[in-house]
Amino acid sequence: MVEAIRDAHIVAMERDEKVVVFGQDVGYFGGVFRCTHGLQQRFGKHRCFDSPINESAIVGAAIGMGAYGLRPCVEIQFADYVYPAYDQIVSEAARLRHRSAGDFTAPITIRMPTGGGIFGGQTHSQSPEAIFTHVAGLKTVIPSNPYDAKGLLIASIEDDDPVIFLEPKRLYNGPFDGHHERPIVPWSAHPLGEVPDGHYTVALGTARIHRAGNDLTVLTYGTLVHVAQAAAEETGIDAEIIDLRSLVPLDLATIVESVRKTGRCIVAHEATLTSGFGAELSALVQEHALWSLEAPVVRVTGWDTPYPHAHEWNYFPGPARLGAAMRATLDAR
Amino acid sequence: MVEAIRDAHIVAMERDEKVVVFGQDVGYFGGVFRCTHGLQQRFGKHRCFDSPINESAIVGAAIGMGAYGLRPCVEIQFADYVYPAYDQIVSEAARLRHRSAGDFTAPITIRMPTGGGIFGGQTHSQSPEAIFTHVAGLKTVIPSNPYDAKGLLIASIEDDDPVIFLEPKRLYNGPFDGHHERPIVPWSAHPLGEVPDGHYTVALGTARIHRAGNDLTVLTYGTLVHVAQAAAEETGIDAEIIDLRSLVPLDLATIVESVRKTGRCIVAHEATLTSGFGAELSALVQEHALWSLEAPVVRVTGWDTPYPHAHEWNYFPGPARLGAAMRATLDAR
Amino acid sequence: MSDHIPEAGGEPLRLRIPEPVARPGDPPAFRDLHIDRAGEVRRPPIDVAAADIIDLGADMIRVLDVRGEAVGPWAGTLGADELRAGLRDMLTVRAFDARMLRAHRQGNTSFYMQSLGEEAVSCAHRRALDPRDMCFPTYRQQGLLITAGYPLVDMVNQIYSNSHDPLRGRQLPVMYSSQAAGFFSISGNLGTQFIQAVGWAMASALSSDTRIASAWIGDGATAESDFHSAMVFASTYHAPVILNIVNNQWAISTFQGFARGDSATFASRGHGFGIAALRVDGNDYLAVHAVSSWAAQRARANHGPTLIEWVTYRVGAHSTSDDPTAYRPQDEPSTWPLGDPIERLKNHLIRIGEWSDERHQQCADAVDAVVRAAAEEAERHGTLRSEHSAPSSMFDDVFASMPDHLRRQREQAGY
Amino acid sequence: MSDHIPEAGGEPLRLRIPEPVARPGDPPAFRDLHIDRAGEVRRPPIDVAAADIIDLGADMIRVLDVRGEAVGPWAGTLGADELRAGLRDMLTVRAFDARMLRAHRQGNTSFYMQSLGEEAVSCAHRRALDPRDMCFPTYRQQGLLITAGYPLVDMVNQIYSNSHDPLRGRQLPVMYSSQAAGFFSISGNLGTQFIQAVGWAMASALSSDTRIASAWIGDGATAESDFHSAMVFASTYHAPVILNIVNNQWAISTFQGFARGDSATFASRGHGFGIAALRVDGNDYLAVHAVSSWAAQRARANHGPTLIEWVTYRVGAHSTSDDPTAYRPQDEPSTWPLGDPIERLKNHLIRIGEWSDERHQQCADAVDAVVRAAAEEAERHGTLRSEHSAPSSMFDDVFASMPDHLRRQREQAGY
Ligand SMILES: Cc1ncc(C[n+]2csc(CCOP(=O)(O)OP(=O)(O)O)c2C)c(N)n1
Ligand SMILES: Cc1ncc(C[n+]2csc(CCOP(=O)(O)OP(=O)(O)O)c2C)c(N)n1
Ligand SMILES: [Mg+2]
Ligand SMILES: [Mg+2]
DSSP states (O other), rough: HHHHHHHHHHHEEEEEEEEEEEEEEEESSTTTTTTTTTHHHOOOOOTTTEEOOOHHHHHHHHHHHHHOOOOEEEESSSSGGGGGHHHHHIIIITTTTHHHTTSSOOEEEEEEEEEEOOSOGGGGGGOTTTHHHHHOOOOOOOOHHHHHHHHHHHHHSSSOOEEEEOOOOGGSSSSSSSSSTTTOGGGSGGGGGGOOOSSOOOTTTEEEEEOOOOSSSEEOOOTTHHHHHHHHHTTTTOOEEEEEOOOEEEOOHHHHHHHHHHHHHEEEEEESSSSSSSHHHHHHHHHGGGGGGSSOOOOEEEOOOOOOOOTTHSSSSSSHHHHHHHHHHOOOO | HHHHHHHHHHHHHHTTTTTEEETTTOOSOOOTTOOTTTTHHHHHHEEEEEEEHHHHHHHHHHHHHHTTOOEEEOOSSSSGGGGHHHHIIIITTEEEEHHHTTTTOOOOOEEEOOOOOSSGGGGOOOOHHHHTTTTTEEEEOOOSSSHHHHHHHHHHSHHHHHHHHEEEGTTTSOOSSSSSTSSSOOOGGGGGGGOOOOOOOOOOOOEEEOOOOEEEEEHHHHHHHHHHHHHHHHHHOOOOOOOOEEEOOOOOOHHHHHHHHHHHHEEEEEEEEETTTHHHHHHHHHHGGGGGOSSSEEEEOOOOSOSSTTTTHHHHHHHEEEEEEEHHHHHHH | OGGOSOOOOSSSSOOOOOOOOOOOOOOOTTTTTTOOOOOOOOOOOOOOOGGGGGGTTSSOOOOOOOSBBHHHHOSSSSSSHHHHHHHHHHHHHHHHHHHHHHHHTTTTSSSOOOOOHHHHHHHHHHHSOOOOSEEEETTOOOHHHHHOOOOHHHHHHHHHHHOOOOTTTSSSTTTOOOTTTTTTTSSSSTHHHHHHHHHHHHHHTTTTTOOEEEEETGGGGGSSSSHHHHHHHHHHHHEEEEEEEOOOEEETTETTHHHHHHHHSSGGGGGGGGOOOEEEEEHHHHHHHHHHHHHHHHTTTOOOEEEEEEEEESSSSSTOOOOOGTTTTEEEEGTTOOOHHHHHHHHHHHHTTTTTTHHHHHHHHHHHHHHHHHHHHHHTOOOTTTSSSSSGGGGGGSSOOOHHHHHHHHTTTTT | OOOGOOOOOOOOOOOOOOSSOTTSSOOOOOOOOOOOOTTOOOOOOTOOOOOOOOOGGGGOOOBBBBTSSOOTTTTTTOOHHHHHHHHHHHHHHHHHHHHHHHHHHSSSOOOOOOOOTTTHHHHHHHHHHHHEEEEETTTTOHHHHHHHHHHOOOOOOOHHTTTTTTTTOOOOOOOBBBTTTTTTTOOOOOOOOHHHHHHHHHHHHHHHHHEEEEEEEEEEGGGGHHHHHHHHHHHHHTSSSSEEEEEEETTEEEEEEHHHHOEEEEEEEGGGGGGGGEETTTTOOOHHHHHEEEEEEEETTTOEEEEEEEEEEOOOSSSSSSOOTSSSOOOTTOOOTTHHHHHHHHHHHHHHOOOOOHHHHHHHHHHHHHHHHHHHHHHTTOOTTOOOOOGGGGTTTTSSOHHHHHHHHHTTTOO
16 A cells, blocks of 8 residues: 555656645655655655654645645654644644635645554554544545555545545555454455556545445444454455545445445444544434434444553454454344 | 632632642733632732643643642633644643553643634634543543532542543623523523532533433533523423533433433534534434434534634524424424 | 762752733833844844844844934835835724724624734835735734735725625634735634745745745744744745744733743744844834845845844733733833834934924824725625625535535525 | 835745755765864853853863863763763663664564663763652653663563563553653653653742753654743743753654754754753763753752753664664764764773773673563563553553443453
């Protein structure tokens, strides 16, 4: 997926010279996860450059550049480090178009690696999507595979609004399904690992049915798409797995259609439970499909604790927990 | 309610000299809403003092003081200005006990006026509770009346964990029910405006049944408690209105019991809809009482837009909108 | 470690809580204010190294002396016509403020913030910029907008949140925005614009443009982290930006000692970043113009950012929600040592034989009439109490195009 | 505005993107590094006004000269026993780092961060503090903990996340915490501790205590806003805190020019805040101790905060996830002009007749044995791959007492 993200940068930067890329260690070195590797060498120091270590300044400067007319795409080294930039994102990027009645805009993309599974401890593992989905004026996107990562990132950069682009770091090098005890599978062996050359986009706000099924619906995104797939295979339950891809805007129609069909719904994410985006999904499902529900919507998520280091697999909602929830949901009533 | 909050400070400061109070304009002047009026004069410059304008530094310094052994209670001038402090709150205050296995703690209270209704525009009207309820390690409290404000604030200051204390500014001077066109009613005319002298607490995590009823349950907090009351009176619907008072920890038992009884539930808050705390409440209700529900849980909230200035009453979920939702919920199925 | 303990203990520690020289009841005093004589501070070339003008962060650049004469190396950037135009700008700002305070009392608006006593800073600065340069103001730089020729009626429309409000009733009064007038959308959150200005300037430089940015912040707000962000980025990338600190002595009820800390000037914050820094008499129209021009030329010639501390005084209340007699001596404004910027420019023009009391009165009356006419025209489009843009417009501009969930909500809202 | 436009346009603007002197393939060079001769920089009294030592923010305080002699006004704070203890501290840190890197390669831990080449800074500093003072470290100050006598085995237990890990497997390796050893819980988020240290120091002063705080930050992390927060608060309240910047030239792949910006030193950041600021040879154990003692005495005597830039060099990789040959010349470490702190102290001790190569080797061997024993003891309690604290402990300490929702989740998790 790293290569797909890098490729998306190249495509976007080649098509539009207003696209500039910066962030900590992204320039000469090419990013600690190598997502911007070679961009500086290819496009020059003025299109891709390193920045001081100040997330708020990175976003604030990007807003100013966006107001000028550029299209900055910036990297926050880990999603856990986006909090210092929260004011600039919420009070500024998200509000600028509205408060100026379109006079100034912030067409910026803020990329960040998210999620756990690399023994990163509590400050290299978080999934903060819900603090963005609550904010009017922001789009929040999270791919689960290289194909989508490239198409969504190009779409995000080309989008005229600020986009939070979350990259599940555990997926950088392969379709991780939660079986940490097994060897890593590379993307090359996976159909969604195939990434077309050149320009294409995946429209923000369109979900993807990752696996069609009839027994129950799993609403999820990022790493847990693959975990859900594993859980479905291991339980033999005919789950319909919906990879949301974009949380705001959300493809509600696809969600509601699926739940009306299956009558059962599980929401899964890695972030903490309380006030996670799963709550929104659960609320929406019962608002739009209550009478179809044959069981309560169940949330399978990270626990309401900091992300632990040694116990990360006890925290991570893996295939066993997700499978158990699937079985319980099928058995309910 | 201003007086009750001020009184809570006095009680807490008198009982424990480790309680210190600071923030922008809170010292000599006594706070822009007068909640700390006279504290500096009474307790001296070292117990209550002004601070530079830096919310992150205010919280960061409070964390250091808490780690030392004090109990700081700090003011953020408006909840809209808490975002610069978000990193210190989330990454530090909320995590300190856990990451140090109890070796260091942050027994701090962070007060801030919240909500709209004073023509404050988008940066003096926000209700950011959901960005705190998502964070493991934080407690989030919001009173709807002077009695609770005092009891909850004393309990928050005495609590050994960081507490986000949201004060609905539209309630500072009276039990505002959303009828902005009517004259202001002072707290003195309201039973909950009566505040006992001296020390008492309202335990965090206990909801209050504001109005008992049988037709449907309204889960709400802050200003909307009074709006719900008005809507119930105006529609003649026998609503059970639950004033949550504390969002984390949450009094789930009271919620579930009520919904099991009424079979219908409305969740109301002023914050934007998507990923608001209402989503969590809706999710919890359907998880714990799906089979009792005779209608979908409905959310009545601020729209997913910035809080407008001229149109604030078109944004605010007032008694008309809440009343209509009550009627619709009663009529559903 | 035990046995290697150096001298500990001893006297107990104390915390210093800063106090202004005077509080209500005390006689006002500005004894900590360092003021140089007009004409005394040198004018370095625009390509001077920041390290070579450290002294200018502590001195005070002034042009107008006590007699109203323009003296010293910073004098001479403006002719009489330009000075008269500047005087008119300031008079317009002052008249506009006065009228809007009245409008607030009448209930036409929910809120207002005047810039009484600080008019020279923004009026003279804007005249030193190119029209296509971009200012990133706070809420007290209406002088930038008025000097740039932005229609007064549109300002009032915004303040009244009426049907012609260019911001469609969304923003608090005075939170203007005008790309065309080189005036960035004002945020209610202090400080955020400071780093955005640096970003805009970086973008201009990245684009090989010639436009520069001018960033604004109050003395109190320099404590915010965005100030640091701006300094770090401006310094690292050599951004073509002017970083203006309006030190008007107060931040609501808090005196500048809280943000300024221990004894250094605000201008001297530049030194640790290698940013050229100057401290200037902000009530001296000529000094403001001269230093602003210097900084603009410096930025435009690729010599990098300049930090300027404009020393001035907030004569009025912080806003219509504030009463300063609660925290500072009632007569403090009248004892402010740098005087009034309008009076000082007027006296200078009279001194050089280019103005008179009569012409001044005429000008003031003319300006009043223009302001009154603008207010009246705006009132015809409504006030906060009457006509606004359509409430449904609340749902516009959240995104470039409206997503489904907002469309559903707008319908639900009945629009 | 139209007709009042000053000179605009002209040459296009350019953005400066800083570049280090040398990249892989280039010969290493440190030509921008200003170094003073040992003994040359003056030693002011501890109550000196910050404004009177501006020069010390640009100079470099050094005690050990090229011959290994201790010279000048900062010499003489330590006797031979203390120096030998310091040498042992540094050798212990180095041996510990070496062993933990090995442990990482063997899979006993997920991660490690060494402090190779920077040992003098934290080891000497801790010896200048009182045991009850509180340090707010970053991840590269293991020297503070080791010098404070914190058990090595507990450090390894934490690094191995084993069943005896005092932090119960919660934290990334090296994110120690020890109230007892005056070592604040390390955060993964850069910079946050800097203002917390100021808050702690303020609390101590508010409480009329005698304990001071010592805050730590890297050169790269000074760009973070918390650095500014700390400066503003320390300056405003005169907090009894030492503000340490460890300038080891690199922030992962980014050289110090990105955080330092245009030409000023990190120490000079203090000047705009009226904070006493000194720049010191961080590889000179004697200088580090002398300046740390000076700053500690200053804080303890209520003369306020001191900002210190320790000039040193990160000889190793940023962490076990990093390979520095990708961004700096491979031989850069060996050309670092300030040498190795252990070698320099060893040479000094030999020079003054208090040490020998043999004793040094014996000491190094002894220290190695101690470290090895600690690692072996820890291994008996498990490693990341084997035994941990109970997973259920994840739910403890989120709050002082467990609320219902966590109790439910713990049950759900099967504990
Ligand atoms: C982030 C943030 N914190 C607090 C406030 C509240 N506030 C508004 S103006 C003000 C004082 C600002 O003082 P200063 O920067 O000196 O500007 P001045 O009003 O004197 O022009 C404060 C604290 C705010 N608007 N934003
Ligand atoms: C808020 C935040 N942003 C980014 C990071 C990622 N990060 C970890 S260490 C580091 C470099 C820090 O460099 P410096 O401050 O010079 O310390 P050094 O590693 O040289 O000791 C970065 C960018 C982080 N941990 N926290
Ligand atoms: Mg001010
Ligand atoms: Mg470094």
